[in-house]
Amino acid sequence: MSNDIMAVDPGWAWAPFEPSAEQPWNRRRAAHLCRRAGFGATSEELDRIVKTDPTDFVASVIRQATAAAQIDPAADALATAMLATGNSKNLAAWWLYRMLNSQWPGDNAPSHSPLLEKLALFWHGHFATGADKVDDVEMMFDQNRLLRRHAVGDLGTMVLEISRNPAMLVYLDSATNRKAHPNENFAREIMELFCLGEGNYSERDIQELARCFTGWEVRRNSFRFNRFQHDTGSKSILGETGAFGGEEGIAVVLKQKALPRFIVGKLIRFFMFDEPSAPEQLVEPLAQLLRRSDLQIGPVIERILASNLFHSSFAVGRKVRSPVELGIGLLRCLHGSSNLELVARGLDEIGQAVFYPPNVKGWDGGRSWINTSTLLGRSNLVGEILRHDKTRFAGQSLESLATRYGVASPPKLIEWLDELFLAAPLGTRAKQELVEFAAQTSGNSSRRIAELIHTLSTVPQFHLA
């Protein structure tokens, strides 16, 4: 197999991963899958997952996410209580709670789906909307419900609904759109950021699409069509002409060949590797799959997660952990629970406050997660979470957790953590240095384990997903 992604055979790349003696389906591979499709897995979950066929497991993850998408979080008592406070920061803690308490398919009764939470986070970054500007927790929550509803479903419906979503319209200054002055802002983002990407439309297309959206307004926090402000004239968008309304305008955009390529490119970047951009020959088969399946997202995700490429060196350890993946992943893998307001604040400090993306482009991701200030901040956050008096591991101390898994001695503990957290294994020398560090650390056993994990978080591999 070539080391050049540009030379990878698409047929091999998207074929289902078949475990072999050289590439066994083991805990480390399962951990890689769980980090990418969710926020990691506990040691027990990994033991359970490796007993199933990888393709079957991915299929069950997709089924779980599809079923979970039909459950309206408005019925969630925790969400209701957080909404009652009227504060979007509390809503962020609610979402982190869902991420942390999601479970992989298995014997237990289904709870929150890790993949659904991960996809909701992807779409939140894609259709970026910030609570600081929207300033209404109910609207932000409604948008989150929308993203969940369609996260593994129909892309077309999601784009149409997001276009009429009050939070989105407020965020893009499109709460009023009069025929005398069509607001091009929203039309531009539909083409550039949401559906087609740069180079696949003209300025004229934007102006014409903006005319389609005239009369689309937000009143009393709800979408309203003001027929008196709608431009009923003929429009020409992307080669099609007609007296289009907003829905028809979006339908024209959704028909573009660039749409599936653009979306698949982003999905590959989100799930597989930050750099380089996926080459066209790898994007095209999945773009065709997306189009063939009438823009259903689930089959594309399933193909990605079950593929040879996903389990190859082109994907493993080729992503920088986002702050949410870092913080929630830390707790998730260690059966942890903590004060999630503290975690949400910590994530904000290192660059990812959910419900507060930096701008309409969302988070840049990749290498941008790490700079001189966030690198220290990421490690500090790990230490702060581990040492916080509300942090518990399976309801107990780190010492109890290590005893439970029979990894109380430093060498065993380091091996265990290495497999659980790291995409690229530590070298022998690094492991030996950690063992020596553990021997020098003072304090009780839990404290020493916390210090060891904190030190592990300063190793570059810890920051790769």
Next chain:
Amino acid sequence: MKRRRQSVLTTLFCGLLWSTFYSGAASAQPGLQSEERSALDLLPPGCVAVVEIAHPDQLLTTLTEHAVWKKILKQPEYHAAVSNPGYLMFLGIRTHIETQIGMSWREAYDTVLGGGVTIAFDQETQGVVTLIRSRDAGKLQSAAKKLIELGRQDAKFKGKDPLPEVDYRGITVYGKDDGRFAIVGPWLVMVNKNKLGQKLIDTLLDGSVDSVSDNKQFANARTTISGEPTVWGWFDVSTVRDAGLAKGLEKNQTPNPAVELLAGGVLTNIRQTPYITAALYVSPESTRLQLAAPHKAEWVEEFREYWFGPDGSGAAEPPLETDSTILSLSTYRKVSDMWLRAGDLFDERINDQLAKADANLTTLFSGKDFGEDILGSFSPHLQLIVNRQNFENVFPKPAIRLPSFALAGRLESAEETRTELRRTFQSFVGFLNVIGAMEGNPQLDQDIEIHRDNKIYTATFVLEPSEKTSERAKIQFNFSPTLAFADDRFFIASTKQLAKDLVDASHGEQRTERAASNTVARLDTEKLGQVLDDNREHLIAQNMIKEGHDRGEAERQIHILLELLSLLREVSFDVRTTDGLLKLELAIQTQK
């Protein structure tokens, strides 16, 4: 430092056990002069703090037979706690010791501590002494030998003698450095300073010429005791103050207006009073803590007269309460004087903030001086009332159900000030509407109602059609700001219902009947529990987010919180000046 403290504790604990079983042997000591004297007759005259528990055995009986303790025993969490291995190991050790000494731990406790426990601080030696009088030394003698054997056997394994011995005038003194004890007749003497220990043994053997009982202040303080307190304490504040050990008391100022309003007068008194006594009364029905300190009207600085009233005669009115009242607080405070005297009471930072607030409030009140004209029109009798809101037949029901609250008072010149207050209230609501409109919040609809022939000025949030039947409405729907008048009374309430209830409560009230208290407060814990229960779902959610619990754990914790609260009936607080004393009482009434 920590190790040293552990050493003291270990020594004290060993001493306690040792005395339990060995005090009988000491009764044979020569020249003993201790049998008939109380602990207070033994303490040096230089003691500046004394705490006395007259009947520790009765205290333990009260606690272990208390309804609260019995309810705790029934909780599953208690059963879980006593089933853990650490506790079971402790029980095993306890049973072993009980078997060896031939009596239960409770019998041993009653025998050793039954004569009382007294703890004191001696200023001369800077030492702390604990005097424990055992009730029946002879009964313990045989058991003592067993316990000593156990102690010595344990020490063999550890290689150290936990109780090194020295002899002082024929008395064996155990321990070392900063923690020693000795048995003298029925007394167990524990000290942290050698010199203090020697003083006490001398007194026990030779008889005392002078003791803390001869201290005039102390003797005066003893006369103020009412009933038989479970725990009683005396603190010589003047000596501590004169020694410059209480720097904080030298300041006139309090950190913020809320502390000043609540405790400014107490601070004034502590700066002058010679001593403070504390008495704790524990009974099956209640627990009361009474603090008392001598008080003279001439001690009150001019700038704190607002707190005590002229010649210290300021008395709060009886609290206004309704059937739904959770908390009532009634005080005597001439807030206008406090506002105008702020320069003497607070630091520069607070004064700057108050000056800004004064300017803004003066503008709000159409140029009338806020301190002089507006607050000056209030009589010193102010009350805060907090009620549980009943949302049973009310829509919309807020998702978070807050209690309503009101400030109640009287107007010095009612006719003139009513108009000013009404106009300001309506302007303020208008101002809120402008801000609310800018932020897309619901608007307040102003109205005037007549209730018992009194005008009440209301403001209620305008409902969206979708909100009219909502059971999870926004937090704003807890409020309907209202201003009401009844004769010379005014009520500024967070809800219309509370304003009406308070008008009803004040109707036909006898004004002349006033409590003798300067401040009186009552918290109805049953109603507080109901408010928490109204918001149970929200409390559970907060617990899940902040404590990281799953739903089941969070539900259990909130259940325990509410169960513990249900064990109480009410908490009350009272401050008064009477019989030359400033008295504070905190009382907790429990369920029987």
